Every structure is written in C-alpha cells, then in structure tokens.
Amino acid sequence: MEDFVVSARKYRPATFDTVVGQAHITDTLKNAIKNNHLAQAFLFCGPRGVGKTTCARILAKTINCQNRSENIEACNQCDSCTSFNSGQSLNVYELDAASNNSVDDIRALVDQVRYAPQHGKYKVYIIDEVHMLSAGAFNAFLKTLEEPPKHAIFILATTEKHKIIPTILSRCQIFDFNRIQIHDIANHLAYIAKSENVTAEPEALHIIAQKADGALRDACSIFDQIVSFAGNTVTYKAVIDNLNILDYDYYFNVTDAVLNANIPESLLIFNDILNNGFDGHNFIDGISGHFRNLLVGKDTQTIDLLEVSPNIKEKYKAQSVKCSVPFLIKALTILNKADTQYKSAKNQRLLVELSLMQLCSLNMQMSEAEKKNDTREQKLVETAKPAVSSSQSAQPSNTSTQNVVPVAEKTNITQTNTTPLKKAILKTSSPSISQIISTEKKTENSPSTSTTANSTSNQPENSFTQEQLENTWLAYANNQKAKGKINLFSILTAEKPLLIDDKKIEYNTNSKTSEEVLIEEKLDLIGYLRHELKNFSVQLTYNVIENNDKKNLYTATDKYKHFLEKNPNINKLRQAFDLDVEF
Numbered sequence: 370m371e372d373f374v375v376s377a378r379k380y381r382p383a384t385f386d387t388v389v390g391q392a393h394i395t396d397t398l399k400n401a402i403k404n405n406h407l408a409q410a411f412l413f414c415g416p417r418g419v420g421k422t423t424c425a426r427i428l429a430k431t432i433n434c435q436n437r438s439e440n441i442e443a444c445n446q447c448d449s450c451t452s453f454n455s456g457q458s459l460n461v462y463e464l465d466a467a468s469n470n471s472v473d474d475i476r477a478l479v480d481q482v483r484y485a486p487q488h489g490k491y492k493v494y495i496i497d498e499v500h501m502l503s504a505g506a507f508n509a510f511l512k513t514l515e516e517p518p519k520h521a522i523f524i525l526a527t528t529e530k531h532k533i534i535p536t537i538l539s540r541c542q543i544f545d546f547n548r549i550q551i552h553d554i555a556n557h558l559a560y561i562a563k564s565e566n567v568t569a570e571p572e573a574l575h576i577i578a579q580k581a582d583g584a585l586r587d588a589c590s591i592f593d594q595i596v597s598f599a600g601n602t603v604t605y606k607a608v609i610d611n612l613n614i615l616d617y618d619y620y621f622n623v624t625d626a627v628l629n630a631n632i633p634e635s636l637l638i639f640n641d642i643l644n645n646g647f648d649g650h651n652f653i654d655g656i657s658g659h660f661r662n663l664l665v666g667k668d669t670q671t672i673d674l675l676e677v678s679p680n681i682k683e684k685y686k687a688q689s690v691k692c693s694v695p696f697l698i699k700a701l702t703i704l705n706k707a708d709t710q711y712k713s714a715k716n717q718r719l720l721v722e723l724s725l726m727q728l729c730s731l732n733m734q735m736s737e738a739e740k741k742n743d744t745r746e747q748k749l750v751e752t753a754k755p756a757v758s759s760s761q762s763a764q765p766s767n768t769s770t771q772n773v774v775p776v777a778e779k780t781n782i783t784q785t786n787t788t789p790l791k792k793a794i795l796k797t798s799s800p801s802i803s804q805i806i807s808t809e810k811k812t813e814n815s816p817s818t819s820t821t822a823n824s825t826s827n828q829p830e831n832s833f834t835q836e837q838l839e840n841t842w843l844a845y846a847n848n849q850k851a852k853g854k855i856n857l858f859s860i861l862t863a864e865k866p867l868l869i870d871d872k873k874i875e876y877n878t879n880s881k882t883s884e885e886v887l888i889e890e891k892l893d894l895i896g897y898l899r900h901e902l903k904n905f906s907v908q909l910t911y912n913v914i915e916n917n918d919k920k921n922l923y924t925a926t927d928k929y930k931h932f933l934e935k936n937p938n939i940n941k942l943r944q945a946f947d948l949d950v951e952f
C-alpha cells in the first residue's frame with residue numbers, strides 16, 4: 370500500500386513535456402523562458418489536481434537549471450536540478466495559503482524575498498490556494514508584488530480565480546489550467562501501470578479517469594487504491610466493485626427494455642440495482658448520462674464528446690441507432706424531472722419506477738404519434754384540393770437535405786409544413802445535433818422565400834381565387850379542430866381570409882391574444898396554404914382590428930334594435946303579443 374501511495378507522486382511529471390493535458394500552458398512558459406520574457410508574477414488558475422503546483426515546480430527548476438536543453442527542459446542532472454528533485458533546493462519557497470494566511474505569514478515571506486539566491490539565478494515563491502489569504506495579508510503582499518526584486522518570481526495558484534482581488538490580478542500573468550481529458554488521464558494511468566508491471570484493462574482505467582473528474586492526482590490515488598485491493602491485475606469488474614460504480618451493462622439493458630416497452634423487465638433490472646446496494650438517485654443520474662451519451666453518439670460530429678473507452682463507444686453507437694432523437698430528448702426530460710423531484714419524494718423507489726414506466730410507454734406513444742402524423746399528412750392532402758395535392762405528396766422525401774430524424778423526414782414534403790412535433794425537436798435539440806440546426810436555420814429564413822427542399826426552379830406559383838382560399842382555409846381550420854385545437858379553430862373561423870392581390874392574404878382578428886395564437890401557428894398555416902394552393906409566393910399578414918364600432922348592448926332598447934336588425938320578424942312577434950320595449 371505504502372509503495373503505491375508513493376507511486377502517485379513517483380509519476381509526477383518532472384519536465385514540461387510530461388505534464389498531462391496542459392500543452393497550451395507549458396508551451397507558453399517554454400517560449401517565455403526561451404525568449405527571456407519571463408513575467409515576475411504568475412497566477413495559475415484551475416480545478417484541483419490538474420497540475421498547477423507541478424507546473425510551478427517545473428518552471429522553478431527549469432529557470433534555475435545550469436544545463437537547460439535546447440527544448441527548454443531541465444536537465445535533471447545538474448546540482449540545481451538534483452537539489453530541486455530531492456526537495457532540498459533553497460531557491461523554491463512554497464507557502465500553503467490555506468493554512469498560512471495571516472499577515473505575519475506573508476511578512477515572513479516578504480522579508481525573505483529581499484535576499485538574492487546564493488546559487489542559481491532565481492528564487493521562486495509558490496503560494497498555493499492564494500485566494501485564502503486574509504485581506505490584510507493581501508495588502509501586505511501587494512507592495513512586493515508590485516516591485517519585486519529581479520531575482521524573485523511569484524507563482525500564485527488558486528482554484529477560485531473570482532476570489533482574487535483585481536489589484537493582484539492586474540499584476541499577474543494569468544494561466545487557466547484545463548480539467549484534464551478523460552482519455553489523457555487514462556493514457557497516463559496506462560503508462561504508470563506499464564511501468565509498475567500492472568496489467569490493466571482499458572475500460573478499468575477509463576472508469577477511474579471518469580471518477581476522478583478531470584483531476585490527475587485523484588485518478589492516481591484511485592489507481593493506487595485499486596492496485597492495493599486487487600493486486601497486479603486491474604480489471605473493469607474490480608474497479609466498479611471497488612468504486613461502487615454501476616456497471617454500464619445495467620444501463621444498456623434498461624435502455625433495451627425501455628425501447629422494447631418492456632415495463633416488467635425494466636422494473637426487475639432496477640430491483641437488481643437496488644439489491645446491489647445502489648440508490649435510486651444514483652441510478653437516475655447514471656441513466657440520464659447514458660441517454661445523453663446515446664444522443665451524442667448519434668452524430669459523427671458529436672461522437673467525440675463520448676469520453677469512454679473504444680469498446681464501450683462501439684456499444685453506444687450500436688444502441689443509439691435504435692433510438693430516435695425525439696425519443697432521447699423526451700426521455701431526458703422525464704429523467705430530469707425525476708432528478709429534481711427525487712429529494713422531496715416520499716416514496717423514492719416508486720418515483721424511479723414511475724419514471725421507468727413513463728420511459729417504456731414513451732416509445733409506444735411516439736411510434737403511434739409518428740403513425741398519426743403520417744395519416745394526418747395523408748388526410749390533409751385528401752381533404753383539400755385533390756388535383757393540387759396528390760402529386761406533391763407523392764414526391765419522395767429523400768430528395769431533400771440529409772436529416773437524421775425520422776420524424777423530420779416525414780414532414781419534409783415542404784420544409785415549412787412544420788408539425789408541432791418537429792418544432793419541438795427543433796427547439797430542444799439544437800445544441801447537439803448539427804443537421805437539425807441546419808434544418809432549423811432553413812426554416813427560420815424561409816417564410817417569405819423559397820421553402821421546399823427541392824430546387825427553387827420547380828416551385829409552382831399558381832393563381833387562385835378568393836373562394837379557393839376560403840375553402841383551403843376552412844380545411845386547415847377543420848384539421849385543427851380534429852386535433853383538438855378548438856380555440857385555434859374558432860379564431861380561424863371568426864372571419865374570412867382576404868385575398869388582397871394574387872398572393873397576399875390578410876386575416877383580421879379582433880384581439881391581440883387571438884393574434885398571438887395565430888402567430889404561433891403561422892409557419893404551419895402558411896406552409897399548408899402554399900402547399901394546397903400550389904403557390905409558394907403566398908404571403909400572410911394578420912391585422913388586429915379592435916371593434917370600436919361594435920357598441921356594447923346595455924339597454925333593452927339597444928338589444929331590441931340589435932335583434933331587429935338581424936331578424937325583422939321580431940317586430941311582428943312584438944306586435945302579435947302586444948309587447949312593449951322598456952325605454
């Protein structure tokens with residue numbers, strides 16, 4: 370065990386080139402040394418365990434090395450280097466500000482700064498966790514930082530850059546360290562394993578790297594821990610057992626069950642997970658990550674965001690083919706909801722089970738919805754002008770741009786004929802799926818210009834009559850009614866659309882609220898009109914006409930007059946019964 374605790378430190382990089390995953394920083398530092406443009410104060414920012422102190426030490430060693438290589442690396446052989454490597458150099462002074470944050474601590478340091486080094490050129494002061502310094506200590510330090518002696522170099526390191534006061538920030542050259550990529554960590558672990566004669570499965574090292582969350586130091590100590598537990602063979606199984614991590618296989622199996630709408634199977638797997646000592650929240654978290662990976666794995670452009678070993682990556686690829694993007698997005702939404710509700714839920718197991726059932730029925734619903742969409746499209750085509758539509762609907766959808774989404778393909782007869790489902794996809798999935806983004810852009814730009822995915826040349830611009838317009842409009846309204854959008858139906862049928870010239874259509878509505886409802890539907894409506902009227906230059910504008918002339922009928926006389934206008938027979942009725950209208 371002891372041996373291995375040391376091993377984490379043993380493989381601490383000793384040269385710039387061996388620092389893992391921070392090339393942007395080491396290259397800059399090397400260049401500065403080479404060109405003699407070294408700043409006197411540095412601020413190294415970044416998460417813990419990513420190499421800030423290591424880089425500071427390498428910098429200190431390299432600038433004092435008596436026999437620096439052409440590649441600006443320390444020789445690790447000269448007196449200066451050996452004293453550095455054995456931790457006995459007087460030219461480096463490290464202060465941990467987390468525990469030494471008083472004014473006195475800083476004064477002691479500042480006093481030292483005045484003395485030039487006895488050997489070597491520079492004295493390097495490394496102040497770790499510098500954000501922990503008290504305000505007084507910061508002030509005591511400021512003067513020295515402002516006018517440091519030529520031989521002094523300060524390297525301040527912090528995990529919390531935002532806590533550093535501006536007067537310090539402005540005096541430092543700032544370097545931002547990255548979280549280390551998982552495959553970089555895994556590679557470094559593989560290197561350590563090889564040097565230590567430990568056989569390690571790549572999946573095992575990837576899991577360790579993932580668990581370390583970008584911190585190399587943590588990854589090394591987890592690795593040591595596993596080796597001390599499992600001996601010289603580090604297997605995937607040993608790692609997940611030891612780190613209490615849920616096996617990937619569980620997620621792949623649950624997803625298969627969900628895709629097959631197999632509720633009992635999914636519940637049994639979850640039961641198994643609980644029996645293995647994992648809690649429900651853990652599972653929700655993991656399965657969300659799994660669906661995210663499937664989403665990312667669907668697209669060649671985003672597949673690199675999958676930070677897993679090559680074997681697992683192939684598994685993700687294979688399973689992602691079986692999931693549609695809308696399915697994954699809806700699944701993630703369900704899981705996200707479960708995640709936020711988990712803490713406050715009284716019966717947490719039931720919450721997870723319910724979510725699983727929702728996931729299972731999701732795929733069923735979706736496939737039915739997709740079917741419905743198909744038939745809806747067919748119906749639209751049938752109910753409206755038959756001559757116009759049949760040829761359009763027969764167009765094969767594969768003439769259009771590449772689309773990854775099955776649903777999107779189905780709505781591709783015209784790009785503007787946007788179904789609500791597709792709109793939802795466009796709205797929610799844009800960050801990850803590039804193809805959809807391109808479709809979305811097209812849709813955004815399209816209302817007034819050409820909209821088919823086909824070439825612009827064969828777009829019809831047939832003329833149509835007011836009557837044809839009214840019929841088409843009504844057909845659309847009826848369709849909305851059939852879909853249960855009663856409010857939209859009544860707004861659409863309150864007035865008649867007006868054909869202003871051969872392609873401009875105006876529709877008057879009597880309130881802002883109605884107009885808002887119409888605007889929501891505009892793309893869909895305009896697409897329908899263009900398609901059915903076979904005129905792709907059709908433009909649609911809404912006007913809000915507040916009915917000022919429509920007087921409110923307060924008195925009985927008003928009401929009587931109003932009804933009389935509508936039906937003159939009312940007067941006969943009144944006379945026949947000898948009725949009076951109150952005046």
Ligand SMILES: [Zn+2]
Binds near residue numbers: 433435443444449451
């Ligand atoms: Zn040296």
